[in-house]
Amino acid sequence: MKVFVWIVLCLIWGSTWIFIKIGLDDLPPITFASVRFLLSVAVLIPVIYFQKHPLPKTPREWRLIALTGFLQFSLNYSAVFWAEQYISSGLAAVLQAMITVFGLVLAWIFLPAERITPLKIIAVAIGIIGVAVIFADQLRVESVLAFAASVAIVVGAYAAAQASILIKAKGTNLHPASLLCAQMICGLPAILIYALVQEGNPFAHRWTGMAAFSVLYLSLLGTIAAFWLYYWLLVRIESTKAMMISLVTPLLAVVIGNLVLGETLPPQTLVGGILILAAIGLIVFRPKKKELSTN
Numbered sequence: 001m002k003v004f005v006w007i008v009l010c011l012i013w014g015s016t017w018i019f020i021k022i023g024l025d026d027l028p029p030i031t032f033a034s035v036r037f038l039l040s041v042a043v044l045i046p047v048i049y050f051q052k053h054p055l056p057k058t059p060r061e062w063r064l065i066a067l068t069g070f071l072q073f074s075l076n077y078s079a080v081f082w083a084e085q086y087i088s089s090g091l092a093a094v095l096q097a098m099i100t101v102f103g104l105v106l107a108w109i110f111l112p113a114e115r116i117t118p119l120k121i122i123a124v125a126i127g128i129i130g131v132a133v134i135f136a137d138q139l140r141v142e143s144v145l146a147f148a149a150s151v152a153i154v155v156g157a158y159a160a161a162q163a164s165i166l167i168k169a170k171g172t173n174l175h176p177a178s179l180l181c182a183q184m185i186c187g188l189p190a191i192l193i194y195a196l197v198q199e200g201n202p203f204a205h206r207w208t209g210m211a212a213f214s215v216l217y218l219s220l221l222g223t224i225a226a227f228w229l230y231y232w233l234l235v236r237i238e239s240t241k242a243m244m245i246s247l248v249t250p251l252l253a254v255v256i257g258n259l260v261l262g263e264t265l266p267p268q269t270l271v272g273g274i275l276i277l278a279a280i281g282l283i284v285f286r287p288k289k290k291e292l293s294t295n
Helices: 002-024 029-051 059-083 089-096 098-110 118-134 144-170 176-199 209-236 239-243 245-261 269-283
Strands: none
Touching (some): 002 029, 002 209, 029 176, 089 144, 098 144, 098 239, 118 269, 144 239, 245 269
């Protein structure tokens, strides 16, 4: 079941890239992200109410949610959406893959049971090299703004990794739906204010049918379904294994872009894909002698 959920998450997050690309043709980036999360909250609230999922209760839980909500939904997503205005999606994918590096180090600091091993270091390095090989022709920084965008992506990758590690360390008792909804409620104000001030009235933008469908897909599948499954999975496997998903999604995004939009596959995709799959095989599908958790 855990392997199945891991694969489903790779497929969902691999497919979100194409809908982000389609949506950004019509909508400004931070408004796009804000509406995505607003819709997700609007769907989750009645689900939580009618299914009677327990809500966070203690100040400690709300502090954790506020911090991780800001890291994941204010900082990480706004950095990615803003940065892709100035750098290629390929460079963004390579820099976003730094999630696995930050996750490896942060797990060692916050999760004593998850040790840094030579095998993990080798696997993460091979995976990042694989992503870099696929997008080798896009790894250029041509302006000051492009450099700033690259830094923003790396900061966002750190924020995403730190949020996951904190949830793994302190928030495994929270229901995934309640956790996700509360995180977005805490993370939304910052990007909403930015979107309104810098990008203007959201109703004045070009809301085409494809833009609306992109928001719907990213809200229901890319956010609600994906994060619900991700938080379920994070309780049950090592955080490093969970964050290895960020190495697979760029490969799937390239393949899906070729199949759906007819985009040209880089000739080095096969080599990069083999490296990524080798990295995943070393960490995710390698049998463990002893289970990490009982849930």
